Amino acid sequence: MQSGRESRISLRSLGPWAVVLLSVLVVGHALALLWTSSIVWRSAHDVQRETAHVNTTNEIDRMLREHHRLESVWLATRENELEPIQSDLEASLRRAVAHARAGVHGETEARRWRRLDAEIKAYIRTAEDLAARHAPVEEAAQKSRQPLERALYMVGVLREQNEANRERSLANAEWALRIQKVVVIASGALLVVVFVVLVLCMHRFVLVPLLTLRSALERFRPGESGGEISGGPFVETRELAQRFNEMVELVIRQRRDQLTFLAAVAHDLRNPLSALKLTVSSLEREYGAAKPERFTRLDRQIDRLSRMVGDLLDATRIESGQLELKLKEVDVREAARSMVDLYAPTTTTHRVTLDVPDTPVIVRADALRLEQVVSNLLSNAIKYSPRGGLVAVSVRETPDEVVLSVSDQGAGIPPEEVSRLFDPFRRGLGTADLAPGAGLGLSIVRRIVDAHGGRIDVESKPYVGSTFRVRLPRR
Numbered sequence: 001m002q003s004g005r006e007s008r009i010s011l012r013s014l015g016p017w018a019v020v021l022l023s024v025l026v027v028g029h030a031l032a033l034l035w036t037s038s039i040v041w042r043s044a045h046d047v048q049r050e051t052a053h054v055n056t057t058n059e060i061d062r063m064l065r066e067h068h069r070l071e072s073v074w075l076a077t078r079e080n081e082l083e084p085i086q087s088d089l090e091a092s093l094r095r096a097v098a099h100a101r102a103g104v105h106g107e108t109e110a111r112r113w114r115r116l117d118a119e120i121k122a123y124i125r126t127a128e129d130l131a132a133r134h135a136p137v138e139e140a141a142q143k144s145r146q147p148l149e150r151a152l153y154m155v156g157v158l159r160e161q162n163e164a165n166r167e168r169s170l171a172n173a174e175w176a177l178r179i180q181k182v183v184v185i186a187s188g189a190l191l192v193v194v195f196v197v198l199v200l201c202m203h204r205f206v207l208v209p210l211l212t213l214r215s216a217l218e219r220f221r222p223g224e225s226g227g228e229i230s231g232g233p234f235v236e237t238r239e240l241a242q243r244f245n246e247m248v249e250l251v252i253r254q255r256r257d258q259l260t261f262l263a264a265v266a267h268d269l270r271n272p273l274s275a276l277k278l279t280v281s282s283l284e285r286e287y288g289a290a291k292p293e294r295f296t297r298l299d300r301q302i303d304r305l306s307r308m309v310g311d312l313l314d315a316t317r318i319e320s321g322q323l324e325l326k327l328k329e330v331d332v333r334e335a336a337r338s339m340v341d342l343y344a345p346t347t348t349t350h351r352v353t354l355d356v357p358d359t360p361v362i363v364r365a366d367a368l369r370l371e372q373v374v375s376n377l378l379s380n381a382i383k384y385s386p387r388g389g390l391v392a393v394s395v396r397e398t399p400d401e402v403v404l405s406v407s408d409q410g411a412g413i414p415p416e417e418v419s420r421l422f423d424p425f426r427r428g429l430g431t432a433d434l435a436p437g438a439g440l441g442l443s444i445v446r447r448i449v450d451a452h453g454g455r456i457d458v459e460s461k462p463y464v465g466s467t468f469r470v471r472l473p474r475r
């Protein structure tokens, strides 16, 4: 029954949301990675540029001092080969300044580079002027010193600024790296957590209900309810579980109806069969010793029919939960012995043996039902070993249980059929042709054994034989 307060969350509607959530997280993670990477890259680029500027200022400083030294040497010696070297130095100075100015950021720095450019030009002009006038060395040294120092001062100012810039860029790069680490770890962790939560939710609310449904299907036996399954919070799995519960209910109802019908048929068959049996008996009495052979055959067939109808009635009672046990202390040896005594004379091709302990083997059981168990197993052992052979009944005790075995050397049962043979109306494919039957005996045996708190198992090999073992708990 579906309550009005049940959640209406469906996998169909939740699926796209989960995909959207995961996509947003993945894209967010990628964007965070991209953003922090671009900061790191920009900072690294700044560090590189500032380092290049520091190097340029050092180089300009060196070239200015070299130029001044050459100038002094030239004025003192007038050596012609110094002139091209000086010209090269001047060209290099101009190139270095022009190159540095092209990559400058910010107005203050640009103004300073302009100023340095102007100071260098002023120095070179002064130097050229002094050279043209062939000024004496002392005068030249004195006059060119002032512009040179102004240019060197500007170089120093720029170097300091570039070094400060470089430190700042380095700090920025470190900060960006830290931020990148934090952002990437945080967004990655969030992604993993959401993913794990989604997987756990899928496991808890989808997989577990489906596995429960699967094991309920595997456990399902006609006639056993096995309890309702819930199906979890999702509409789809809940509907699936609901269909399954409805199906189980339907099968149980149909089965109950079938059993009621079968019980009625079996019950109604008993009266005409009893009448038939009485008639045959009175005819046999009438004919006395001269009774025709076909009367005996008729009598045997009526007995068989009665047994089958009895089985059918038993099965319907047991299957519909009407198995009432009259429990008392019973010696299992007696149940085994009385059935061996009953069946041994019915066959000439089998050797029926009984192996029991010398002392009583007591269990709490319904004596008639226990005999019914032995009877069904023993009659099967004889029925399904048409070529005869040994049929061995034994009883033995272990510390916890009493084991009653019935073995034969008959047709055996293929392994794939074994587990289903205890279901009602189930007959073995290979052995069904060997003897008539309704496929009820073993199901009755299993129900009786279950009701006594015991269990039954079978060991069998086709064409070799079978051993059925009933294990009953000791008192």
Ligand code: ADP
Pocket (backbone or CB within 6 Å): 376, 380, 381, 384, 385, 408, 410, 411, 412, 413, 421, 426, 427, 428, 429, 430, 431, 432, 436, 437, 438, 439, 440, 441, 442, 443, 466
């Ligand atoms: P039935 O004998 O009326 O068919 P049972 O429930 O007693 O019904 O047995 C079910 C099936 O199990 C049989 O049809 C037969 O195929 C198989 N079977 C039972 N006992 C034996 C046995 N001792 N050896 C071989 N097959 C057996």
